[in-house]
Amino acid sequence: MEQVIIEITAPVQKFIRRSAETVEKAWLKYFSFVDLRDENTRLQKEVDDLRMQNDLYRELVSTHARLRELLQFKESIRSPVVAAQVIGRDPTGWFESIFIDKGTNAGLRLNMPVVDARGVVGRLVAVSPNYAKVLLIIDQNSAVDCLIQRTREKGILKGLPSQLCRLHYVSRAADVAVGDKIVTSGLDRIFPKGLPVGEVMEVVDTPWEFFKDVRVKPSADFSKLEEVLVLLKEDPLSSPSRKTK
Amino acid sequence: MVNDLVPLFFDIDLVIVITASLLMRSGSAGAAIFAFGQGMLIDLFSAGFLGLFALLYVISYLCLELGARFFDLRSVQGQFILVGLVVLIKELVLVGLLDAFAFEVVLSASLFFWFGVSAVFTGLIAPFIFSILRAVQIRTGGESREAA
Numbered sequence: 001m002e003q004v005i006i007e008i009t010a011p012v013q014k015f016i017r018r019s020a021e022t023v024e025k026a027w028l029k030y031f032s033f034v035d036l037r038d039e040n041t042r043l044q045k046e047v048d049d050l051r052m053q054n055d056l057y058r059e060l061v062s063t064h065a066r067l068r069e070l071l072q073f074k075e076s077i078r079s080p081v082v083a084a085q086v087i088g089r090d091p092t093g094w095f096e097s098i099f100i101d102k103g104t105n106a107g108l109r110l111n112m113p114v115v116d117a118r119g120v121v122g123r124l125v126a127v128s129p130n131y132a133k134v135l136l137i138i139d140q141n142s143a144v145d146c147l148i149q150r151t152r153e154k155g156i157l158k159g160l161p162s163q164l165c166r167l168h169y170v171s172r173a174a175d176v177a178v179g180d181k182i183v184t185s186g187l188d189r190i191f192p193k194g195l196p197v198g199e200v201m202e203v204v205d206t207p208w209e210f211f212k213d214v215r216v217k218p219s220a221d222f223s224k225l226e227e228v229l230v231l232l233k234e235d236p237l238s239s240p241s242r243k244t245k
Numbered sequence: 246m247v248n249d250l251v252p253l254f255f256d257i258d259l260v261i262v263i264t265a266s267l268l269m270r271s272g273s274a275g276a277a278i279f280a281f282g283q284g285m286l287i288d289l290f291s292a293g294f295l296g297l298f299a300l301l302y303v304i305s306y307l308c309l310e311l312g313a314r315f316f317d318l319r320s321v322q323g324q325f326i327l328v329g330l331v332v333l334i335k336e337l338v339l340v341g342l343l344d345a346f347a348f349e350v351v352l353s354a355s356l357f358f359w360f361g362v363s364a365v366f367t368g369l370i371a372p373f374i375f376s377i378l379r380a381v382q383i384r385t386g387g388e389s390r391e392a393a
Contacts, residue, residue: 088290090290090291090292091287091290091291092287092291092293092298093256094291094293094339094343094347095291095292095293095347096292097291097292099290125292133290133292135292136292139292140347140348140349141292141347141348
């Protein structure tokens, strides 16, 4: 009799147990889904934070590399320097200039040379207490007295459009070849002698011209300027009465 | 060499659009002060000779003032034509001044083509900027009336 009752009620009990289990599982699943969503949001935020931190570290590594390069260059220069950050560019697109975050308060004066780890960048053309404007050597109004390092031929480097320069007044008899290094001559009394300026990219010798057409690719990458060094030296172009106070 | 310069010549001139809008809504004085001020500001931040852009935008303002007698600045067509024309004149005067006082500008067909494109694009966006500025003016006017 007992076995008969067990045989009849067992399936019912089994059904009830299974139903309870299903409901329990569904209930737990629902809660785990709710938790999962919260956890997913939390993890997503964590991933975003870590990604941001990673970007920050990459930026720090890149800045560190640039500053190390700048420091090495600084050690090769004898005159005292002030490091500055580039904070702006010429808004017109017709002229080539940048703004830096140091001015007369940091000892900057007009016509001081500006360099980066690769070479000459330009010179200061306007200085306010906390900012300064730098005329880049690729501007058409800029002129730097230069030498071809290998042959010591002289020329005046002037800016051209499209981030290139032309070395003017190089005689047709001069020995100039593609790849020759161009350095400052020091004769303009603005840039110290021997600073790297660029490399000869193209030489055109036209028979009816007095001078060779020498195109120079500047050493500095003007599209990626971030930090520069200003060489602290007196403005050679100003008389004592014209000095900036 | 000129091809490398092409993007340089493409210039959507918002200063002229805003000057035209001010001329229509706030009158001559406001527009002239804005044009001169913006020009001076650009001069201060550029390596060009001081006063170049101030002069350019004052000339642009005068052209707008003169052109407003022939074109209706309240209509979309008037805004497009006048702003486009003034941008074109500004670009031509700029090249003339640069060539005369700063450096040699290589005059070429592509240079004038991009000046034309700049004029057309600035003319095209002018009605949108006009409507945005009008909306801003209505909103700020409403707020100031409420505050009063």
